[in-house]
Structures are given as C-alpha cells and as structure tokens.
Amino acid sequence: MKLPIYLDHHATTPVDPRVLEAMLPTFTTVFGNAASKTHSFGWQAAEAVDRARAEVATLIGAQPKEIVFTSGATESNNLAIQGAAEHFRERGDHVISVATEHSSVLDVLKVLEANGLRITLLPVDAAGLVDPAAVRAAITDRTILITVMAANNEIGTLAPMAELGRIARERGVLFHTDATQAIGKVPVNVEEWGVGLLSLSAHKLYGPKGAGALYVRSQNPRARIQPQMHGGGHERGLRSGTVNVPGAVGLGRACAIAREEMEAEARRVQGLRDRLERGLMERLEGVTRNGPPGRRLPGNANLAFAGVEGEALMMGIKEIAVSSGSACTSANPEPSHVLKAIGVRPELSRSSIRFGLGRWTTGEEIDFTIERVATVVTKLRQLSPVRAPAGRGA
Numbered sequence: 001m002k003l004p005i006y007l008d009h010h011a012t013t014p015v016d017p018r019v020l021e022a023m024l025p026t027f028t029t030v031f032g033n034a035a036s037k038t039h040s041f042g043w044q045a046a047e048a049v050d051r052a053r054a055e056v057a058t059l060i061g062a063q064p065k066e067i068v069f070t071s072g073a074t075e076s077n078n079l080a081i082q083g084a085a086e087h088f089r090e091r092g093d094h095v096i097s098v099a100t101e102h103s104s105v106l107d108v109l110k111v112l113e114a115n116g117l118r119i120t121l122l123p124v125d126a127a128g129l130v131d132p133a134a135v136r137a138a139i140t141d142r143t144i145l146i147t148v149m150a151a152n153n154e155i156g157t158l159a160p161m162a163e164l165g166r167i168a169r170e171r172g173v174l175f176h177t178d179a180t181q182a183i184g185k186v187p188v189n190v191e192e193w194g195v196g197l198l199s200l201s202a203h204k205l206y207g208p209k210g211a212g213a214l215y216v217r218s219q220n221p222r223a224r225i226q227p228q229m230h231g232g233g234h235e236r237g238l239r240s241g242t243v244n245v246p247g248a249v250g251l252g253r254a255c256a257i258a259r260e261e262m263e264a265e266a267r268r269v270q271g272l273r274d275r276l277e278r279g280l281m282e283r284l285e286g287v288t289r290n291g292p293p294g295r296r297l298p299g300n301a302n303l304a305f306a307g308v309e310g311e312a313l314m315m316g317i318k319e320i321a322v323s324s325g326s327a328c329t330s331a332n333p334e335p336s337h338v339l340k341a342i343g344v345r346p347e348l349s350r351s352s353i354r355f356g357l358g359r360w361t362t363g364e365e366i367d368f369t370i371e372r373v374a375t376v377v378t379k380l381r382q383l384s385p386v387r388a389p390a391g392r393g394a
C-alpha cells in the first residue's frame with residue numbers, strides 16, 4: 001500500500017489511464033480545430049468530438065445533438081440558469097431551488113436575485129431531501145425554472161429526480177439539475193428524470209479537469225436558453241469558443257467506461273464505504289453520520305467525531321487525504337451550509353470529515369484509515385476532554 005491515501009473523490013478524481021490514452025492523440029496527431037471545415041486535420045478532430053458527444057449522450061439517455069461541451073459544471077450551471085432566466089425574462093421572474101445546492105448554483109441565484117428575480121430556496125429534511133410537495137406548492141405562474149442537484153457533494157443525498165421532473169412537467173416549468181456528483185456513480189436518465197437541462201463535469205468521473213457538458217433538451221419540449229458566451233457560434237450557438245478537443249474526448253471516454261463499469265464499481269465502493277463506517281463506529285464512541293442512512297452516493301461517508309475539531313483531526317491524519325465535512329475554505333471558516341440545512345449543530349459540523357471513496361480505493365487503505373482515524377480521535381479526546389454541555393452537571 002502506498003501513502004498518501006486519496007479519499008477525496010468528491011473534490012476531484014484522478015484521470016483513468018484509459019481516458020488519458022484516448023486523449024493523447026488529440027495533443028499530437030489529431031490536433032486540429034474541430035471547427036476547421038477545409039482540411040482533414042479539422043475533420044478528424046470533429047469526428048473525435050462527435051464520437052465523444054455520442055458517448056456522453058448514451059450515458060444519460062440523450063441524443064448527441066443535445067450535448068453542449070463546456071469547461072465544466074460551474075460553466076454549465078451558469079449557462080443553464082443565467083441562460084434560462086434571460087430567455088424567459090418576459091414570461092416570468094421566479095426560480096425555485098434548494099438550500100443544499102453547490103455554490104456554482106447558489107451564487108448564480110444570488111446574482112439573479114440582485115437583478116430583481118425572486119428566488120425560493122426550499123429547505124431539506126435531516127437526510128438532505130427536499131419535499132416534492134413543497135416544490136409543487138412553490139410554483140407560481142411566474143416560475144420559469146426549477147433547479148435541484150441530483151446528488152449532494154457533501155452528504156451524498158440522491159434527490160427524488162423522477163418525481164420532481166413529473167411536477168415540473170405538469171406545470172410546464174423548465175427543470176435543470178446539477179448532476180455532477182451523480183454521473184458515473186448512479187444511473188442517470190434525462191427521460192426518466194424529465195429534465196430539460198443537466199450539468200456534468202469530466203473531472204468528477206475520472207476525466208480531465210476543465211471539461212464538462214450541458215445537456216439541452218431538443219424536444220418534448222425543447223429547452224430554451226440564451227447563450228452566455230458570444231463568438232464563433234460553436235456548439236449550436238450555445239457555447240462559442242473553440243471546443244476543448246482533448247477535454248471532450250476525455251469526457252467521452254470517461255462516460256463510456258462509466259457505462260460499462262458503474263454497476264459493479266458502485267457495489268464494490270459501497271462495500272468499502274460501509275466497512276469504513278462500521279469500522280469507525282465500532283472502534284469509537286460518539287461517531288455520527290451526516291446525511292441519509294439509506295440511499296446515497298456509494299462512495300460518500302460524512303462523519304462527525306464528537307469532541308474533536310475536524311481541522312485537528314485532518315492535521316493528525318496527514319497521510320490520508322480527506323475534506324472537512326464543513327467543506328469550508330481556509331479563508332471562510334463558516335460551518336457548511338449543507339450540514340446546517342440538515343440540522344447539524346455548528347460544533348458538530350466543525351467535527352465532521354467527508355470521506356470520498358473511488359475507483360482505486362482498496363480494502364487495505366480503508367483498514368489503515370480506520371486504524372489511523374481511531375487512534376488520532378482517541379488521542380485528541382484525551383488531550384482535550386469534552387466538557388459536558390452547560391446545565392447538565394459534571
């Protein structure tokens with residue numbers, strides 16, 4: 001076993017060697033501009049991009065022409081939400097979303113709000129689930145967009161996508177999902193989910209950074225958005241700018257591998273995740289899970305270690321790469337908005353660690369992690385015994 005151990009697969013994933021192999025020719029021989037129509041260099045690049053487009057489409061049950069390549073999920077979310085708001089400016093000014101979204105959705109919604117739109121951010125329950133009835137009740141005749149993430153990047157909650165899609169469709173409201181964490185981990189189908197727009201990113205499914213896509217429904221009904229990038233009219237006019245051929249090819253190959261291997265991989269990764277949770281809970285008192293006990297992302301374990309600062313724990317287990325459960329940046333030590341939304345107290349939020357298991361995580365690594373975390377938590381608790389809450393004596 002090699003150290004350090006990588007258990008932060010929600011943040012990013014390594015590129016699969018098969019993905020790298022598919023990408024390599026696009027840096028050297030197949031280097032053409034996919035928009036060059038006058039020679040074989042351009043044609044070859046365009047062919048490679050089209051193959052990739054078909055692979056992305058197949059993984060999510062879409063048609064190739066419905067895939068728009070972008071620089072990643074942040075851009076896809078911006079394009080979807082800003083683009084829809086601009087397109088429907090005349091028809092309405094109300095957007096419905098959920099408190100636990102990624103910042104690349106929440107921050108766009110803040111901009112829209114500053115520009116005069118009304119935003120309804122619905123709460124979630126202790127498992128991180130939004131109530132579909134609350135979504136239905138929030139829709140008005142001014143609602144132009146519902147945007148709900150398919151899988152949460154902190155606690156792994158899987159949203160009731162098909163049900164939300166039915167509600168949006170009944171009311172004729174465009175439905176967007178940030179499916180970045182779901183793609184390649186759980187089955188995704190744009191027809192079953194009834195989405196009009198779907199964001200995804202290559203580097204969360206063993207593809208390269210800086211590549212992603214937005215699915216834009218072409219019929220039943222066609223999803224309409226205003227482009228945000230203006231220029232050469234690439235990607236059916238929805239995303240001008242020379243297509244990142246290596247990125248698109250990498251994303252395509254990553255999607256093809258996911259389609260083949262997702263089911264077996266999810267079973268294996270979930271087994272390791274359960275072993276990690278069980279091991280830590282057996283070895284230590286005061287370990288609680290943040291998020292749903294049942295259905296969730298197979299590689300996700302967000303755990304709180306009562307009486308221990310998450311930062312101190314991470315410093316003590318430097319050979320294991322994890323993320324603070326609060327997912328705060330060092331510049332912004334605010335407790336996580338996701339943990340807050342599911343009702344985790346701030347001090348327990350600061351005691352939380354997010355483990356993210358992935359394609360090459362081994363049982364040996366998990367056993368090492370259980371051992372190290374248990375040792376360090378025990379030591380930290382001995383160094384600074386938790387004081388009982390005021391008013392409870394002792």
Ligand SMILES: *Cc1c(COP(=O)(O)O)cnc(C)c1O
Pocket residue numbers: 010011071072073074075102104149151152153178180181200201202203204210211212
């Ligand atoms: C990582 C992530 C993003 C941002 O993706 P980039 O491709 O890095 O811009 C958006 N949403 C979720 C849920 C993510 O996990």
